[in-house]
Amino acid sequence: MRNIEVILPAMGEGIIDATITKWLVALGQNVEEDTPIVEIATDKVDSEIPAPAAGKLTSVLFKEGEIPKVGQVIAIIEVEGEEDTPIASKVNSKTSEVISPTSSIPENKSAGTTQPISSDIFLSPLVRSIAKEENVSNAEMATVRGSGVDGRVTKEDMLSFLKSRHIAPTKTTQNKPTPAQPTKSSENLQEIEVVPMDRMRKIIADHMVMSKQTSPHVTSFIDVDLTGIVKWRDRVKNDFQKKEGQKLTYTPIFFEAIAKAIKEFPGINASVDGDRILLKKRINLGMATALPSGNLIVPVIKNAEHLSLTGMAFAVNDLAERARNNNLLLDEIQGGTFTVTNLGAFDTLAGTPIINQPQVAILAIGAIKKTPVVIESELGDTIGIRSIAILSLAYDHRVVDGALGGMFLRRIKTLLEQFDTNRTY
Incomplete structure (x- = not known):
C-alpha cells in the first residue's frame, strides 16, 4: 500500500488559502479517481477538490471551517501499490492529528484572549501591507499578540501594536484611569440591527483595504x-x-x-x-x-x-x-x-x-x-x-x-x- 497526498491547489493570483466547507467523503471510505472529496471556498468562488487517485481516505488533516494554505496537504488517500514513506514524514500541515470529517469544529477562542504568534501563523495581505508600510521587522512581528482564531493577527492587533510602538506611555498617563464610556440607552440599542459579515464579505473587505493601501489610486x-x-x-x-x-x-x-x-x-x-x-x-x-x-x-x-x-x-x-x-x-x-x-x-x-x-x-x-x-x-x-x-x-x-x-x-x-x-x- 502507498499513500497519496491531497494538496490544496493554487487557485489564482492573490489567493493563498481556502476554507474547508464540507467533507464529501467519510474517513475510511473508498473513492474513485476524480471523485469530489471536499468542498472549499475562497473569496471568489466555491469549488470541489477531486481525489487524485482511487483508494481509501485514511487521513483528514483539516476540519470543516478551518483554513489551509495553498500547497498544504489536507488529506491522505491510501492506494494499492508499493509501500510508501510514512505519512508523518511527508505531511507538511498544521497538525498530524487524524480528524474525522464528522468531528465537531473547535469553538473560536473568545475575543478577550490572545496568543503569541508563531512563525507559521497566517498573515493576511492587509496585515502584511500594514507591517511593510510601517517598517515592522520580523523581530517586532514576533511580539505582536494575535486575538483572532488560532492566534491570527488581525488588523486591530496591528493597529494596537503600532499605537503602543509609536506612543510610549508617560508617567502622567501610566496610572491614569480610563474614562468611563457613555452607556447607550436600551432604546438606541433596539434601533440597531447587528448583521455579521459573511465569509465572502470579510475577504472582499480585506482585499479592498489592501488595494487602497498598496496602490496610489x-x-x-x-x-x-x-x-x-x-x-x-x-x-x-x-x-x-x-x-x-x-x-x-x-x-x-x-x-x-x-x-x-x-x-x-x-x-x-x-x-x-x-x-x-x-x-x-x-x-x-x-x-x-x-x-x-x-x-x-x-x-x-x-x-x-x-x-x-x-x-x-x-x-x-x-x-x-x-x-x-x-x-x-x-x-x-x-x-x-x-x-x-x-x-x-x-x-x-x-x-x-x-x-x-x-x-x-x-x-x-x-x-x-x-x-x-x-x-x-x-x-x-x-x-x-x-x-x-x-x-x-x-x-x-x-x-x-x-x-x-x-x-x-x-x-x-x-x-x-x-x-x-x-x-x-
Whole structure:
C-alpha cells in the first residue's frame, strides 16, 4: 500500500488559502479517481477538490471551517501499490492529528484572549501591507499578540501594536484611569440591527483595504456619445437573439472596444512585482458581477482580444449567468489582467472603482442617459439630445501616469463613437 497526498491547489493570483466547507467523503471510505472529496471556498468562488487517485481516505488533516494554505496537504488517500514513506514524514500541515470529517469544529477562542504568534501563523495581505508600510521587522512581528482564531493577527492587533510602538506611555498617563464610556440607552440599542459579515464579505473587505493601501489610486473620467451604438443595438437586437439565441447587451460592445484599446496601450494590461512591471501579453477581461447575496465576483473572459462581438456576447452572458448561480469553475475566476465594472446596471452615472489587485487599472461604465449636449458643426453649434455615458478609469499611479490613463480613455471613447453602425455583428 502507498499513500497519496491531497494538496490544496493554487487557485489564482492573490489567493493563498481556502476554507474547508464540507467533507464529501467519510474517513475510511473508498473513492474513485476524480471523485469530489471536499468542498472549499475562497473569496471568489466555491469549488470541489477531486481525489487524485482511487483508494481509501485514511487521513483528514483539516476540519470543516478551518483554513489551509495553498500547497498544504489536507488529506491522505491510501492506494494499492508499493509501500510508501510514512505519512508523518511527508505531511507538511498544521497538525498530524487524524480528524474525522464528522468531528465537531473547535469553538473560536473568545475575543478577550490572545496568543503569541508563531512563525507559521497566517498573515493576511492587509496585515502584511500594514507591517511593510510601517517598517515592522520580523523581530517586532514576533511580539505582536494575535486575538483572532488560532492566534491570527488581525488588523486591530496591528493597529494596537503600532499605537503602543509609536506612543510610549508617560508617567502622567501610566496610572491614569480610563474614562468611563457613555452607556447607550436600551432604546438606541433596539434601533440597531447587528448583521455579521459573511465569509465572502470579510475577504472582499480585506482585499479592498489592501488595494487602497498598496496602490496610489488616481481616477480619470470621460464622457462618451453612444447615440450611434444605442440606435444600432435597437435595430439588430431582436434579429441577434433569433439567430444566436442570446441577448445582445451593451457589455460585449464595450468589452470589444476595451480589448482593442488595451492592445494599443499595453501598459494598462499589467501588474506590479516589487520594482518590476509585468506586462501581460494576453488580454483577460474581468467582469465584476453582483451576486444575489449582495457580494461581488469577477469571472474572467480569457483572450478577449481574439473574440468577435458575437463570441464576446456568448462569453458575457454565460459567465454572468453561471456566476449568479454559483456554477463558475476555478479557472474562470483566475488570471484576469484588467477589470471592468458596470455601474449603469444600477442607474449610477459615475464612480471611483477600487483596483482589483494585482492589476493596475479598472474601468467603470456609468449609465447611458439621454442628455442635452452642444453639437459642433460647420454651420455652427446647436443643442441636441444624445445618449451619453461616463467612463471612469482608476489606475495605479506607481506605474500608470495621467497621460497613459488619459490616452487610453480617449481611445475607448473614439472607438465607441466611431462604431460602424452598418456592421452586422
